[in-house]
Amino acid sequence: MRQVGRYDIDDPGKIQGRDEVNPSDRSVAAIRLNHCLDALSDTSGTVLILGCGAGRYVRAMKRVRPDLRVIGCDLSVSALHEAVAADRDGEYIALDASVLPFADDSIQAVVFFDLIEHVPAYEEMLADIGRVLVYDGVFHFYTPLEDQPRSIYHLLKNSSRLPLRTWKQDHVGHINFFRAQDVFRDIWHAGFRVEDARYGFHPFGQVHDLVDYWQRERVGGASGVLPISAVRMVARVTFLFTWRLSYFEDRLYEGPTLASGLHLTARMR
Ligand SMILES: C[S@@+](CC[C@H](N)C(=O)[O-])C[C@H]1O[C@@H](n2cnc3c(N)ncnc32)[C@H](O)[C@@H]1O
8 A cells, every 4th residue: 555644655754674684683674684594595596575665685685695586576666766776786676566467486485574564455465476486485574463462562452642553554554463363364365384483573672663653653743741852862762772672582582472573484385
């Protein structure tokens, strides 16, 4: 969906993926990259990265796996302009991930990070990914689980003081809020078998996100008790701890308890 609340996929202020991510980084983005690299360890040929934004995972994949043909895809033309500017010889295609312009059985792996929560017809997208993948091709993705029981997102689902779900819709265009069991069900219905599932974004990551979106909301004009300078200070101090701790908690524990993200690898059944 191109526009949700204040979110527009072509708004330069909303484009993600400008930074560089490397496997040795101590960041949650590097954890996502490393799970994907593990999933693709025996893959050769063409890999699609859907919803690539400004292309950080495409560039990372090309650096680490120069043997692969990596194609970055996104619905946002502005994001793709930035991806191309940062990777002049890269291959990028503007498309809607729920209608893939590729032949049946033509792609060896399909990957995405933080995409499915944005796509209205996401079941069609999963079915189309199954169509374009070769037999035994790899499907790997990371998705937030913003309806996962006992996550901060779930606890605040109906909160009027901290309406994190509304903030996510409004600021970054999330329209789908999953529990892990929803994702497993949808993957099954699209014809896949799950090969590996690991969890991420445990409580420190969620606190980081909550403070981040509270700050965005206040800076964007919402009323509140604290002055904006104090809001910024609270956010800065919180991030000093949560940025690193969210990385370490996900490195130490990849289980479902108190998680709100899922790294999943699947193949067609
Ligand atoms: C949260 S950003 C993630 C960007 C990138 N994967 C990253 O993590 O750096 C989501 C991206 O999905 C793209 N997107 C949203 N709906 C899409 C669709 N139907 N087809 C393709 N891309 C889409 C957006 O334009 C945006 O670049």
